[in-house]
Amino acid sequence: MSAETTPSDAFLELRDLRIHFPTDDGLVKSVDGLSFRLERGKTLGIVGESGSGKSVTSLGILGLHNRKNARVSGEIWLDGAELVSSTQEYVRGLRGKRMAMIFQDPLSAMHPYYTVGNQIIEAYRVHHRVSKAVARKHAIEMLGRVGIPNPAQRVDDYPHQFSGGMRQRAMIAMALCCDPELLIADEPTTALDVTVQAQILDLMRDLQRDFNAALIIITHDLGVVAELSDDILVMYGGKCVEYGTAENIFETPEHPYTWGLLGSMPRLDRESTERLLPIKGSPPSLINIPPGCAFHPRCSYADRTGGKGSAEVPELSEVRGGHKVRCHLPANERHAIWESEIKPVLEAQ
Numbered sequence: 020m021s022a023e024t025t026p027s028d029a030f031l032e033l034r035d036l037r038i039h040f041p042t043d044d045g046l047v048k049s050v051d052g053l054s055f056r057l058e059r060g061k062t063l064g065i066v067g068e069s070g071s072g073k074s075v076t077s078l079g080i081l082g083l084h085n086r087k088n089a090r091v092s093g094e095i096w097l098d099g100a101e102l103v104s105s106t107q108e109y110v111r112g113l114r115g116k117r118m119a120m121i122f123q124d125p126l127s128a129m130h131p132y133y134t135v136g137n138q139i140i141e142a143y144r145v146h147h148r149v150s151k152a153v154a155r156k157h158a159i160e161m162l163g164r165v166g167i168p169n170p171a172q173r174v175d176d177y178p179h180q181f182s183g184g185m186r187q188r189a190m191i192a193m194a195l196c197c198d199p200e201l202l203i204a205d206e207p208t209t210a211l212d213v214t215v216q217a218q219i220l221d222l223m224r225d226l227q228r229d230f231n232a233a234l235i236i237i238t239h240d241l242g243v244v245a246e247l248s249d250d251i252l253v254m255y256g257g258k259c260v261e262y263g264t265a266e267n268i269f270e271t272p273e274h275p276y277t278w279g280l281l282g283s284m285p286r287l288d289r290e291s292t293e294r295l296l297p298i299k300g301s302p303p304s305l306i307n308i309p310p311g312c313a314f315h316p317r318c319s320y321a322d323r324t325g326g327k328g329s330a331e332v333p334e335l336s337e338v339r340g341g342h343k344v345r346c347h348l349p350a351n352e353r354h355a356i357w358e359s360e361i362k363p364v365l366e367a368q
Contacts, residue, residue: 062236202230204234311333
């Protein structure tokens with residue numbers, strides 16, 4: 020067995036994952052060479068703007084892309100088993116039982132014609148040979164565990180009879196009903212008000228501790244990943260542009276795109292004295308990704324790379340202790356820009 024196909028000792032590991040979609044307009048490179056590792060009991064936050072490849076990555080891990088329409092290459096290792104080369108039947112058997120997903124919009128993810136309880140019961144019975152009565156009891160227990168009041172009565176309600184926060188809790192109950200070891204949450208708090216967001220984040224933290232699950236949080240909200248994540252992966256144009264611990268990313272960020280994300284995040288812990296610093300321009304088309312560094316058309320420091328920004332794709336290089344960045348700017352120059360130009364402005368916001 021070659022080094023490239025050696026089972027990973029991490030619970031989840033992606034190696035050079037690429038997910039491309041052929042279209043009439045060209046090849047959409049939604050994920051283009053993504054690698055990361057995740058251990059049991061740890062949380063990885065994946066952040067980036069819409070269209071950066073976050074959700075496509077999560078669906079790829081779960082094997083939910085139609086292989087007739089998607090070109091998937093690279094490796095996805097889950098507890099020593101490689102999933103990209105596995106059969107669809109094998110991966111389908113893992114979904115729900117060993118890995119599960121909390122979708123962004125529970126109202127569209129849950130079937131409107133079936134009660135919430137029936138949907139949890141069905142998910143449970145797919146992987147457990149139990150009677151419907153036993154599965155119903157388990158569904159009631161799970162609804163109670165995620166904080167839904169009167170679960171014995173609410174189990175017979177339909178999704179539209181739940182509030183947004185309650186639907187999200189029901190979706191979490193469904194995802195956790197088979198005790199999965201990997202849980203992926205795709206924008207789990209996007210449509211919720213801030214009070215309910217905090218409750219959902221607290222719930223996910225508690226449940227992860229109880230189940231010792233590996234958790235991936237996919238979001239564009241840095242506040243969410245600051246609350247939950249051990250490590251953070253910043254995506255742009257289908258690639259990882261920065262990876263490190265939450266402390267690395269918030270205290271010593273290295274990539275201009277990460278600086279932009281931090282500058283566009285409102286602060287609620289103190290009175291704002293400056294306007295937010297939005298990132299100029301728009302995210303790139305994944306059909307026509309700019310040559311060189313995909314971020315260079317929007318980067319305020321691209322003129323300092325000696326033309327490399329528009330000519331060469333930068334490598335993802337380690338800065339220190341597992342902190343990695345994909346940028347042509349020399350490390351000392353990035354550090355100087357952060358300390359003298361970016362950090363003082365962020366601290367003043």
